[in-house]
Amino acid sequence: MAIKDLRGKRTFITGAGSGIGRATALAAARAGAELYLTDINEVGLKETVAAAGSAVVKSAAFDVSDYDAVTAFATEVHESVDSLDIVMNVAGISAWGTVENLEHRHWKSMIDVNLMGPIHVIENFLPPMVKAGRGGHLVNVSSAAGLIPLPWHAAYSASKYGLRGASEVLRYDLKRHGIGVSLVVPGGVKTGLVNTLEIAGVDRDDPRVQKLQHRFEQRAVEPETVADAILVGIRKNRYLVYSSNDIRFAYWWARKFAPPYEFVLQKANDQFSKLLKKPS
8 A cells, every 4th residue: 555656645744844844845746745734934834835836735833842733733634634645744953962061951852843743743643544544654754863873962863763763663553554654864954954053062153163064064965855765765665765875874884883883983972072162
């Protein structure tokens, strides 16, 4: 019951106001999907809706970390249709930092948006999909930081590893219902997060930090590249969806060559630590 064609498929996408979410919404629209969209940014969401045109059936701006808001939207959707065919959890935020610099708000916001947000969506949209018995597909956008322990990503990885764990279980739980699951694990992506990302304990104006950001931007892929990978992942019912070969190689290396992998990660962490602000 894998979805081979998105034409006419009812597709819900969170984080549709910018970045990967917008690119995926527009790609799905071109593929003929019927779109249900949300983003916390009302202005960005309206821009996406305008660009997607008649493909959009319903849209609303709300925070996916708000369970009641997600439930209210789902209730409205299910008043007109029994279930959706494709559900994509794309919305996410990011903050980095070492444990002595991260604040409680960093940890909490990562879990609330990146993990509980998708859980709220899954709670509301997957049971009706199961009940409808037509199959379907669930897409959860994790991160390379959900596969490998990147320096300074403890709070972010807590949310993304959690989403990966839930996805891996659902991959097997939902198979008997004909519902596929894809876990998207992009590396660097050229979105607005590059410039707004908060790094606790680091001066963003430090030339060394600026240099690292420039390197990141050089290696980062366009949101459209990730969107294309997502749609291919749905059509081919792939579990792990990569948008760049460096992350595919890194995860393979992490599993096959643990000792040198751990050595390199520690060295990378040591190098990143040199960028920390000195205590005043």
